[in-house]
Amino acid sequence: MTASPARPPALAVDHLVKTFGGITAVDGASFTVPEGSVTGLIGPNGAGKSTLFDLVTGVLTPDSGTIRLQGEPVVGRAPHEVAAAGVGRTFQTPKIFAGMSVADNLAFAATGQTGESALNALFRAGTVADEERALDERVAETLDFLDLAPLADEYARGLSGGQRKLLELGRVLMLDPSLLMLDEPAAGVNPALTDRLLERVRALNDEGRTVVLIEHDVDLVMRECDHVVVMHNGSTLATGPPEEIQANDRVIDAYLGGV
Template identity: 40%
Template sequence: MVQNSYFFKVQNLSKSFGGLQAVKNVSFEVKKGSLTSLIGPNGAGKTTIFDLISGFIIPDKGKVFFKGHDLTGRKPHEIVSMGMARTFQHLGLFYRLSVWDNIFLALPGKKREQVLGVFLPQTTLRDEEKILRQRTKEILDFLGLTEKADEMVANLSWGDQKLVSIGRLLATDGEFLLMDEPASGLSDEQISHLKYLIKELISMGKTILLIDHNMEAIMDISDWIIVLNFGEIIAEGKPADIQAHEEVIRVYLGV
């Protein structure tokens, strides 16, 4: 099924785990080139929505559409190949490998790893290797990790490990990026750097759906905010509207 009137949309999405309904009839859209944030208390259903969107769990009902295509029930690797990728709260890095290797291994389309790769001319494989190495360097330069390219990821600070996870996200070359709590555990200086990187990604044409609890950062960088509580959307709007929303203040932001 193909529909072309929107970039990304979820429609009546619901998911229960036993007797707990984690997501209840959630519907929203994300505009191309925008930064939309999902916020709400712990347990509100934010990460479950990410899991439903990215194919890691299947909804009980509802649909997920991306660039007009119905993604509902597709496998995660299929969704990534269509241009959507995500990070995780638990970073899932190769901790015993270098920063360089973590980024390089996330790059798609390596011909030498395909079944017919053994039959390709060595010049073709060398050309591909050169392109992939250049792309890895570009990502490291963008993140400010070039000087740490040879360091083992296990030896990095938490903030730098977060940057490596973003680097692996960028390596997929996805146009729609889902970021799950990228500012969690970061210092003020690291959060400032993260905000700069996210704004740069938007200026480069990426579209971002973000989960985080750092309200100062959320209000600064978001174009649109969706607020969840007990698996339901209780408000959505521009940052100024959300900051003034009485129910959002009561259940999440505080006075």
């Protein structure tokens, strides 16, 4: 009996290079993110982590190298095309609409609504109404999942920093991504909300979603992640499970120190 071919990794980065003027932000970075993993991307400030996120999500185009999502090349695709391919990304500073309600922030993030066209709204009113009911249900489910339901009608500007990060995660979830890329999700968040956010990330991973997170809290990464990528000076210094990374002399010398 012929064995079925192995599934490609959720994300494969190969010899990525990105320069800005005379500065090389990403310098030949190469690594893979296993399907279904929670992968931590760590390294000192200036290591190229956020720039790498920008390259993967189409915000920036690499000078050279390849990026594959589940085996499919994505270099050259626009951000909305990468999102349509199943990638959802959050930012260090949450990108939300402060003057809209929490619920409307989620609804606005959904794409492909028939009612977005004036002609469809006029001539396909039944379809539009069905989609609106389905969207309302998705918004309500997402609010419940994030424990934001009591704040549904509040303006987003009144949310705390941690609640804003939960809302941004909810906006990403409205796109139903298979790969979540979270840029410092716990930064500036109080411990209670950090625990809540991490619980939601674990639940999403249990559903089968792959997660990549940039995080400076090394203890958190070693505790929560099953795969770690270490960047240094724009390059990949090491990859592997947390216990291997913690014992890697090069990583200890360059970054971990006494951790």
